[in-house]
Amino acid sequence: MTSAVGRGALAGAGPWVLGVRHHGPGSARAVLAALAAARPSAVLIEGPPEGDALLPLAADPQMRPPVALLAHAVDDPGRASFWPMAAFSPEWVAIRWALDHDVPVRFIDLAAAHSLALKAATPEAEEVTPVIDPIRVLAETAGYDDPERWWEDVVEHRSPGPSTDSSTSTSSGASKGSDADDALAPFVALAEAMTALREAYGDGGQPRDAVREAYMRIQLRVARKEFGDAVAVVCGAWHVPALAARTTLAADRALLKGLPKVKTELTWVPWTHRRLARHSGYGAGIDAPGWYGHLFDAADRPVERWMTKAARLLRAEDRPVSTAHVIEAVRLAETLAALRGRPLAGLGETTDAVRAVMCEGSDIPLALVQDRLIVGETLGEVPDTAPAVPLQRDLTRSQRTLRLKPEPQERELDLDLRKETDAARSRLLHRLRLLDVGWGDPVVGRGSTGTFRESWRLRWEPELHIRVAEAGVWGTTVRTAATAKAEWQAVEATALADVTALAEHCLLAELPDALPVVMKALADRAALDADVGHLADALPALARSLRYGDVRATDTAALAEVAAGLAERVCVGLPPACTGLDADGAEALCRQVEAVHGAIGLLLAGAAPAPGLRERWDAVLHKLAGRDTVAGVIRGRSARLLLDEGRLAEDEAARLMGLALSPGTPPADAAAWIEGFVGGASGGGMLLVHDERLLGLMDTWLTRVPADMFTDVLPLLRRTFSAYEPGVRRTLGELVRRGPVPGSAHRDGVDRAPAGFGPGIDRARADAVEPVLSLLLGRHSEPTGAAG
Structure with a gap:
């Protein structure tokens, strides 16, 4: 050596x-x-x-x-x-x-x-x-x-x-x-x-x-x-x-x-x-690349220049940081370095000084300095002459044409598909997802939920270059590669839901050359699959695909034919499938019933809905709502869906609830019916707020549940009511506290208050509460025995 x-x-x-x-x-x-x-x-x-x-x-x-x-x-x-x-x-x-x-x-x-x-x-x-x-x-x-x-x-x-x-x-x-x-x-x-x-x-x-x-x-x-x-x-x-x-x-x-x-x-x-x-995870050996970059670039006075950067960043985030803060932070960092025996203030001293002086001791704004300065978000660039697989070159051209610059920091992108540039951006992002190049993930948009709006969360990571290289085996352009991979996935797929999801992706990515292969695979899988659960899982994706096809002016006639056939088979096979289920199976099938209901709504809103589809689906929901052998959560959800669509009269809904909550019904089954009727579906809590008959029926049933069985039904009830907005829960509590509205007679003519809304004060129950209230209020007087 x-x-x-x-x-x-x-x-x-x-x-x-x-x-x-x-x-x-x-x-x-x-x-x-x-x-x-x-x-x-x-x-x-x-x-x-x-x-x-x-x-x-x-x-x-x-x-x-x-x-x-x-x-x-x-x-x-x-x-x-x-x-x-x-x-x-x-x-x-x-x-x-x-x-x-x-x-x-x-x-x-x-x-x-x-x-x-x-x-x-x-x-x-x-x-x-x-x-x-x-x-x-x-x-x-x-x-x-x-x-x-x-x-x-x-x-x-x-x-x-x-x-x-x-x-x-x-x-x-x-x-x-x-x-x-x-x-x-x-x-x-x-x-x-x-x-x-x-x-x-x-x-x-x-x-x-x-x-x-x-x-x-x-x-x-x-x-x-x-x-x-x-x-x-x-x-x-x-x-x-x-x-x-x-x-x-x-x-x-x-x-x-x-x-x-x-x-x-x-x-x-x-x-x-x-x-x-x-x-x-790349083991590059440094914790603070942004700090090291600063040390390399700062020819002199690195601490002063670093504090200036931190102040500028915090001011940009509306933090009140002045020149005096910078001066005091530099002094504190240098003092800490001297106390710790260091030749110059390092990252530890500068961070401590920024926390104490500029962040007022808080780690929350300091986290911004850690993320933006100490680590940093710098993204490098390479020249166009660097070797690259053809797919990468096509992607780079598309990114420049569409003004979609790869950036290391996460950002959201809102697209209006009625604009050609935004529509092209959407196609590119969907094609990349099909190729497993996860540059962007779709998210729920902030402004609109219409079919002409899309929102994406974008973040470019360096390892995506490997994904692009891997995807290069499918083709030399993003479009041809996505088409080839979609065709291969259609042939290899064994589950019907996988093929329907693939058809949806092809429409979103606008891959018309892949659709014939995908549609053939879809028709073949649908014809052979007799499991109504698989059919129910597949139908929503097909319905969404038809809607996307309308937005993108794509010919979806073949897709509509397959969707109509699936809907018919679901209507036939769903009622028998809803019997003899355990709790988990009933919950899963209940979600499928709700998804199919939404899918059929999309099909009926299409350009050429299948004749008689609404009537057949309404008949299925009526059958599910009125059949005792069907699980309670599915019966309750079916009744609620009919009520929301105006296909079930309010009196009939009250009758069904009365039957489900009758004394002869096991409390667990009744609680499951309640969860299906007022839980999960949009606006369940508001339904009880505005229909005191249903609230009264539920309250009557709840007060009659035996004490030894109440703990069994409590988890279902908590799951149902905890999903409501705080304002809805507060209003329901006020209604229960207030009691019945005078003159709210039932159909038998008797002005009957729901159980629990007694006609007067129960003094024995009120007296039992008074000692606890006295203890909470700090009053140690003996109970008077008379509630006011």
Whole structure:
């Protein structure tokens, strides 16, 4: 190790192995200073060598980090790996320095063809030896309990070397050697520390590193043979001792013998600061990419500039933050740093100061600073000339034409389908969903629930590039790929509901070429499926599809024919299916009855409804509402649906409720009927508010439930009434407290109050409450025995 790294640092000769922390701004500044001082004849970077052809794109004006190299297997695009780089990544700085100075630059890590094959060959459940974190070990050795704080103190807050300007030249050889020594000194110290760690921990639980390091040593030999010893290597600090070790070429080749290999493709893709954070699952090694980016960009006074950013963000969110707040926050951060023995206020001190001064001790506005500044929402860009699968290029063109820019932050998009641009946006988003590219999810719109409105929640994640690559097997454009996949799903689907959902997707995505295949599969599955539950699940999707077809001016004649046939079969098979059910089965079928009712309403509102369909469905609901063998929740829901449609008289509804709540009906069955009648369906609570006869019947039944059975029916009643709006529940309570309206005679002519609304005060019951009220009010007097 000393022979390679030490000689380069002290004598000015290479090779220079620059050990770094990935995505470390301090490492990036140190790399820039070392390259400017040493001026190597070639730069080697830890990364997949297949990416060498893509390196010149880093100098393209359209390339804006954070970006990542994406490598995926050609035959299995889902097998992929990323090499993310930010503007403050040492690897990115080294690439840009080499390109700016016309110095050859190459990647020297194990080829992606091998790493992806090894990744696939390793079972996920395989037990892995615990991996050490070298930064944590060094921090603990130095007496720190936080590795991030140690790294900030010794690296990020260290002043840059004296020769960071790449244009600076020296006339004195001695001066140049001194500058090189100063610039390379931190790398020598870090290499010595890593050598001690490797001697103590070996491979650190990463046996595959030996293969990678053997490959890098071979590439280093090749570069030295071509360019001489004046070669700089930028790699993770953990690998420095292995690259400086004296090994034979034969030994390194032996480690690489027999490695599996797959055909791969590489490209640059945009990345985000959020994906650089460790908690995102990509293990990039930093918790605060936004903070690190600030440290790299701020040439001077980083704390003052950071506090200004925080103040600007909070003011934009209507927080009262003034210049005085900024000044006090800077003073507090610097004071905290001094008390904690730190050379400069770090992230912990600045965060504490922002919380105390600008957020008044609250973590709620501080969460905004954490999300927007400390982590950040920066999304990189790649040039149009970067390689991409044809499907990705078509998607990019569509995004630009429709002015749908991919953004890392979540946002909502409202569409008016009567506008051609919005309709085209809707088609694109639905086609991408069909291809499992989850850029957008439909949500309930804020403004309108009509068929001409759609609302989407959009968020572009970097891994969606993998989804696009995977979808590329279906076609070269979004439309052809979605059509091909829809046809394949129609042929492969076995459940009727899956095919109906697919038909709905095809209409929403406007894929007329796929509809014939989907419709044939739909007709075949519908003809063979005799399960009324499957038919009931399928009908709502078909009804919605017909409505979407009307909005998009699509020919849905074949779909209407299948929907009419399904509706007829549901009307025939539903009554027998509603008998002999347990509680869970009855609840599930009740939901299906309500869904079918809505679907038939859509079919009847269509351009050419099936003749007699309304009458047949009304007859089914009447049969369900009046048949004792049908589960109570379904009978109650059927009666309610008829009442809402004006197909059931109020007197008849009261009669059915009276029968369901009669003394001979088990309380659990009666409670289920109540849940079906006044629960779930829209406006159930308001029905009781405005129809005191129904409320009185229910109250009469409830007061007569035996005490030993009341606890059995209470969960059903709580579930029913808890779904009502608070105002509805309050009104019902007031009606019960008030009692009957005078003169509300029943049909027998007797002015009868519902049970529980007694004609006078029950003094014995009132006296029983008085001691409790006295205790609550703080009055300890004895009960008087007379309620007022």
